Amino acid sequence: MEMKFLGTGAGVPSKERNVSAIALNLTEEINHIWLFDCGEATQHQILHTNLKPRKINKIFITHLHGDHIYGLPGLLSSRSFLNGDDLLTVYGPPGIKEYINTSLSISGTHLTYPLEIIEFSEGVLFEDKTFKVSTFLLDHGIPSYGFRIEEVDKLGELNVEKLKSEGINPGPIYKTIKSQASTLLEDGRIIKREDFIGKSKKGRIICIFGDTRFNDNFKQYALNADLLVHEATFEGAREDLAYDYFHSTTKQAATLAKHASVKKLILTHISSRYQNGAINDLLKEAKNIFEPTLIAHDFLSYTIKQE
Numbered sequence: 001m002e003m004k005f006l007g008t009g010a011g012v013p014s015k016e017r018n019v020s021a022i023a024l025n026l027t028e029e030i031n032h033i034w035l036f037d038c039g040e041a042t043q044h045q046i047l048h049t050n051l052k053p054r055k056i057n058k059i060f061i062t063h064l065h066g067d068h069i070y071g072l073p074g075l076l077s078s079r080s081f082l083n084g085d086d087l088l089t090v091y092g093p094p095g096i097k098e099y100i101n102t103s104l105s106i107s108g109t110h111l112t113y114p115l116e117i118i119e120f121s122e123g124v125l126f127e128d129k130t131f132k133v134s135t136f137l138l139d140h141g142i143p144s145y146g147f148r149i150e151e152v153d154k155l156g157e158l159n160v161e162k163l164k165s166e167g168i169n170p171g172p173i174y175k176t177i178k179s180q181a182s183t184l185l186e187d188g189r190i191i192k193r194e195d196f197i198g199k200s201k202k203g204r205i206i207c208i209f210g211d212t213r214f215n216d217n218f219k220q221y222a223l224n225a226d227l228l229v230h231e232a233t234f235e236g237a238r239e240d241l242a243y244d245y246f247h248s249t250t251k252q253a254a255t256l257a258k259h260a261s262v263k264k265l266i267l268t269h270i271s272s273r274y275q276n277g278a279i280n281d282l283l284k285e286a287k288n289i290f291e292p293t294l295i296a297h298d299f300l301s302y303t304i305k306q307e
Contacts (some may be wrong), residue, residue, distance in 0.1 A: 001026060001151075001204060001304045003145065003227070005268060005296040006045040007037075010233045010247075011067055013273040018045055019067035019297055022208065022229065022268075024149070027055060030130055035059045036208050038105060041070035043078050054084035060133075061092030062124075063144035064099065067293050073103035080112040089116040091125055091135075094145045120145075136221045138212035140246045146209040148221055154306075156198030159182075163196055168245065207262070213243055214252035219260035226304050228262040231269035232295070235278075236285050250282045254289035261306025268296040 002025040009017030017041030023046075027031050033055045035042075046053060053075065061069060072090075079088065090096060097117040104111070118125070122145075125133045132150045137143065160170065168177075168185065173219055177183045182192050207222040208229045222228045234242045236251035250267060257265035267286060274282055279295055286293045294302070 001029060001206075001306075003048060003052065003206070003229070003266075003302045003304065005266075005300045005302075006042055006049070006299055007039050008268045008270060008296040008300070009067075010231070010269045011046060011269045012272070013040060016275065017270060017272065018042070019070075020062075020269060021071065022046065023049075023051055023056075024206070025051065029151075031055070032057045037062055037068040038070075038072040038075055039067045039118055040070040043075045045298065045302075046075075053079050053082045054193055056084070057086060057088055059088070059090045060135075060147055060208075061090065061096055062146065062208075063093060063140060064095050065142065065211065068210070069096075069099065072100065073107065073109070076100070076104065076115065077107075077109045080110070085113045087114045087116060087141045089118060091118050091120055093145060094121075136218075138182070138210055138218065139215055140211045140213070144210040144212055144246075146207060146218075148225070149206040149208075151203030151205070153203045154201040156200050159196050159198060166191070178217065201306055204306060206304060211246065212248060213246050214248045214256065216256065216259060219256050222256065222260040222262055225260065225262045227264045227266065228257050228260065228300070229266050229268060229296075230256065232267035232282065232286070233269050235269050235274070235282055250286040252291055254286040254293055257293070258290045263292065264302075265290055265293045266296050266300075266302060267293065270295065 004023040006017035006021035009019055018041055020037040021039050022036040022040040023175055024034040035056050040077050120135055122137050125135055134148045135145045182190055184190050205225040206227045207225045211231055230253040231248055232250040232253045233247035234249045236249045239249050242249045283295045
């Protein structure tokens with residue numbers, strides 16, 4: 001499970017940072033890629049990575065400000081020319097359907113794959129045997145949301161030596177034993193999976209916040225996450241400015257990460273006023289509050305390991 005930051009700037013593109021887009025590479029888990037926001041030139045950013053647009057089957061939009069959606073029509077169009085033929089689902093706040101349909105209609109764009117657009121408010125977006133994704137409302141100038149991605153716990157490994165000691169030799173029977181609660185053996189014995197399997201592997205949790213003012217109550221959405229991605233448009237001393245513009249500071253994001261007991265914080269959506277050495281200053285003030293913090297840059301890759 002790898003997170004690739006395609007755009008980490010705020011508001012408008014700069015020479016150092018493109019606008020918001022994050023890819024969650026799940027090819028090892030489900031052979032798909034999920035995209036979170038799609039700012040202008042996102043498809044061009046993808047060209048500088050090993051990501052395959054045809055593998056993108058879900059796009060999650062935090063809110064409808066231009067720096068988060070202006071790259072969406074172009075990416076949807078280009079996917080048709082890149083052998084993307086399976087269903088793509090876009091999840092976004094009310095208005096995303098009109099935006100996409102109008103853009104595609106006026107430009108005469110014809111997609112060669114099925115497109116599903118789901119407008120949401122709050123709650124569980126979907127849940128399957130691998131992941132559960134929930135969304136929650138934040139505090140921004142327009143409705144802005146965050147996402148909590150929870151991986152389902154995985155079964156532990158079979159205790160092969162214990163199976164052998166019971167006269168159960170390796171073969172297809174091992175797969176059967178692991179796939180069901182109890183198994184009838186050829187000799188008439190019934191064995192329970194729980195007696196031959198190790199501790200379950202806890203699923204990973206990722207939280208991605210859209211643009212938002214700081215609110216300590218939002219810690220509930222990120223509780224115990226393996227990774228929290230949070231905007232930090234301004235430095236700590238600019239708290240009043242952050243509030244006026246419905247954004248957060250480095251210190252505020254670090255405080256929320258600390259209170260939510262997350263394992264790692266990555267800051268993004270950095271204002272273009274902060275260049276070169278100033279980025280180190282932002283990182284230092286965040287780490288003074290929450291040490292396991294990174295500041296994202298375009299094309300940063302971060303692997304969320306399973307413990």
